Amino acid sequence: xxxxxxxxxxxxxxxxxxxxxxxxxxxxxxxxxxxxxxxxxxxxxxxxxxxxxxxxxxxxxxxxxxxxxxxxxxxxxxxxxxxxxxxxxxxxxxxxxxxxxxxxxxxxxxxxxxxxxxxxxxxxxxxxxxxxxxxxxxxxxxxxxxx
Numbered sequence: 001x002x003x004x005x006x007x008x009x010x011x012x013x014x015x016x017x018x019x020x021x022x023x024x025x026x027x028x029x030x031x032x033x034x035x036x037x038x039x040x041x042x043x044x045x046x047x048x049x050x051x052x053x054x055x056x057x058x059x060x061x062x063x064x065x066x067x068x069x070x071x072x073x074x075x076x077x078x079x080x081x082x083x084x085x086x087x088x089x090x091x092x093x094x095x096x097x098x099x100x101x102x103x104x105x106x107x108x109x110x111x112x113x114x115x116x117x118x119x120x121x122x123x124x125x126x127x128x129x130x131x132x133x134x135x136x137x138x139x140x141x142x143x144x145x146x147x
Contacts, residue, residue, distance in 0.1 A: 004109045011085030012045040018080040028075030041086050051139040059133045067118040074112045087145040
């Protein structure tokens with residue numbers, strides 16, 4: 001049983017162990033490692049519903065991040081065991097989606113980070129915004145918290 005509350009029900013989660021190389025001069029996890037963890041869980045989440053990179057290459061489409069906001073609430077330290085949760089939100093079925101993140105430390109029940117990212121579908125050849133093809137839309141809808 002957890003001492004924290006998830007921002008939304010039923011997150012897709014990933015367990016993280018904070019390594020010595022993740023820690024910066026201030027003695028806590030460097031701000032760039034949080035972005036790496038968010039990218040890792042995002043890929044794992046969409047791949048869990050079948051939206052693999054191979055399929056995105058075949059379709060010539062991918063979701064590109066256009067904005068990320070991170071609120072650092074408490075520091076992660078070397079040796080911490082964390083759980084990162086994510087939800088795909090605000091999927092419009094055509095071009096845009098959003099993603100929420102919450103990083104918790106179960107040992108003390110603290111939420112360390114809350115973040116949000118915004119995504120736009122792009123044509124991988126031109127790198128320009130493009131409509132999400134139906135097979136991709138169906139899988140993103142399956143992964144979406146709003147479904």
